[in-house]
Amino acid sequence: MVADEPTIKQLSVITGISIPVLILLLGLLLPFEGKHNKAYVDPVGVVTICIGHTATAKAGQYKTDAQCYQLLAKDLEDGTKAINNYVKVPLSNHLEAALRSFIFNVGSENFRKSTLLKKLNNTDYLGACAELEKWIKATDRNTKQVKILKGLVNRRAAERNMCEAGL
Template sequence: MRSLELAAEIAKPFEGLRLEPYHDPVGYPTIGYGHLLSRKPWADLSQWADIDEHEAERLLQNDMQSALSSVRNLIVVPLTDEQEAALVDFAFNCGAGNLQASTLRRVINRREYSDAPAQFMRWVYARSKKLPGLVRRRKAESDMWLS
């Protein structure tokens, strides 16, 4: 699917590839290309094994497929592949629950497509701290949305 490939193109450079478990910027145990291992912040990483690149790719594809399913359930209007990809990366990064609760979703479902980029840019905070990496990622999603 084109939208999954495009979403992975956004995600990979921002997530980076880590074959050993690590804590993401807010403390969640993570591995591969941003695959969440647990929702318990700062959990002991020794309980998870390292992975190889093939497993990291498999985890990313599963995570992206889950995000795609969420996008397709939450968005009820037509989207281009690029728009869908931007939302898939957003759901992968921010979570489907956040997409569901967002003004971004409501704006899109009202067919106010041109308002979506500004809504993406509201999601640049982690634990109330504005992160430059999230600013760049939301900009990449906005650019994908507009392409």
């Protein structure tokens, strides 16, 4: 389910993310987000479409593959801004991909306020990578119940492995 080479090149140009980082990032995003051309409701009640896009998703909506990758490019901008504005230390490709996946999932504001970022900017790379596995809970939009999601447990483990591979 990885994007084809022309799509990766186009995404790299639009987002400013290097091709090596983008390939690593898609390797994290696609298995966990999937690509769903038809909108669906995720495990915590959020209407989602394409590759984890929620901002404008509506029940019953359908998007083409090209539209899905356009939405992905727009959604990845949040991570670019967050990394440019908040990260003060050098990042390897693997570490950057792990952070981008994390920010894509939790948002830049949660990243900005995180212990993960504090540890990262204090050059505690291993400590920052370990922080990823703490982010495994989500609040159900309907019941307001906070739950540990198996998908988040698996995603954070993959992000941590990617993060540590870059050290």
